[in-house]
C-alpha cells in the first residue's frame with residue numbers, strides 16, 4: 001500500500017490503536033491522508049499484514065445472545081425491528097435455496113434481483129407511490145443528494161429556493177450553492193431552529209427550479225406536518241426525508257424528488273433511497289459525475305454499478321415488516337402515541353425538562369430536550385445508560401438530550417424512558 005504523508009495524516013500504530021493492539025502486526029509504516037478540514041493527531045499505520053491472534057471464540061456468540069439488548073435512542077444508525085434482525089440472522093448463512101448468504105450474491109444474480117424487486121414493490125405499496133416515479137437505491141448518503149439534486153434539476157445559473165429549518169436544511173443549501181444559484185428564502189437560525197415558517201409568508205422565487213425542504217430536522221427536532229405549495233414555475237417541491245421516511249403516510253405526488261438515507265427508519269447505513277418523478281430524469285448538467293446522474297441509475301434499475309446489496313436486502317425486510325404492521329397509517333399511530341407520552345412527560349415536568357421546539361411542529365422522531373439544571377445532563381445520560389437506555393446525548397452542536405424514537409423503538413422503550421425521567425427528577429429535584 002503506498003499512501004502519502006501529509007500534515008493531516010492519520011498514522012496508525014499498534015500502540016495507539018485499540019483494535020490493532022489485539023493483533024500481531026508485521027509492520028511497515030504508512031500514512032493515510034485525511035481531509036484537511038479536520039485536525040487529527042497523527043497515529044502510525046502499520047499496514048502490510050495484520051494477523052488475527054486468535055480465531056473468534058465460539059463463546060463470543062453465546063455471550064452476545066445472552067446479553068440483553070438495550071433501548072437504543074440513537075439518531076442513526078438506529079435501532080432496527082427485532083423481528084427483522086432475527087430474520088436476517090436466520091438467513092445470514094443461507095438465503096432460501098441459493099446455497100449462499102445475501103452478502104455473497106452477485107448483484108446481477110436472479111436471487112438478488114428478486115430481493116431488490118421485492119424491496120422496491122413493498123416500498124411502492126407502503127408509500128403508495130403513483131405511476132411516473134422511479135425508485136433508486138443508491139449510495140453516498142443523503143449528503144451526496146445535496147449535490148445530486150441541483151446537478152440533476154438545474155443549470156448552473158438556475159435559481160433554487162431553500163427553506164432552512166435546521167442544520168440539515170442548511171447543509172443542503174450550502175452544498176447546492178456550488179451547483180446552482182440557491183437562496184435560503186427563510187431561515188430559522190436566529191430562533192435556534194425551533195420553528196417552521198407559515199407558508200403564506202414565504203417569498204418564493206417564481207423562477208426557482210425547485211423548493212427544497214428538510215421534512216424532519218434530526219438534530220433540532222422540527223418536523224413539517226404539512227407541506228408548502230411551491231409557487232415556482234416548475235411547481236417542484238423536493239424533500240430530504242432522511243429522518244422521517246416511512247414513519248407516516250406521505251402524498252408522494254406532492255413532490256418532484258424525495259430522498260432519504262436508510263439508517264434511521266428503514267435499514268442500515270449505506271443505502272440512500274431516491275424517489276424521483278420520471279420527467280425530471282435525464283436533465284443533469286453535462287459535467288455531472290455518472291454516479292450522481294439520476295438517468296444512469298434509473299435506466300439501469302440502480303444496478304449501474306454494485307449497489308449496497310445487503311443494505312437493500314435489510315430495507316426490504318423492514319418494508320415487509322411495516323406492511324405486516326398494517327402500513328404507514330398504523331405505523332404513524334404508534335409513532336404519535338410514543339411521541340405524545342414523551343412530550344407530555346417533558347411538558348408536565350414543571351420546567352424540569354424543556355423542549356425548545358414550537359409545539360405544533362415537534363418531531364415524532366427526534367425529541368430534543370434540556371434539563372433546567374443543565375449541569376445534571378451528563379448524570380442523566382450516565383444513569384440512563386446504566387438502565388440500558390443508550391445514545392441519549394444531544395447532537396454535539398446543540399447539546400442537551402435527544403431521544404430518537406424511530407419506527408423500531410418499541411413503546412416499552414419510551415415508557416421506560418419516561419419512568420426514568422420522573423424518577424430522576426424526584427431524586428435530583
Ligand SMILES: Cc1ncc(COP(=O)(O)O)c(C=O)c1O
Nearest residue numbers: 141142143168218240242243261
Ligand atoms: C435529515 C438528514 N439529512 C441528511 C443527513 C445526512 O445523511 P448521511 O450521513 O447519510 O449523508 C442526515 C444524517 O443524519 C439527516 O438526519
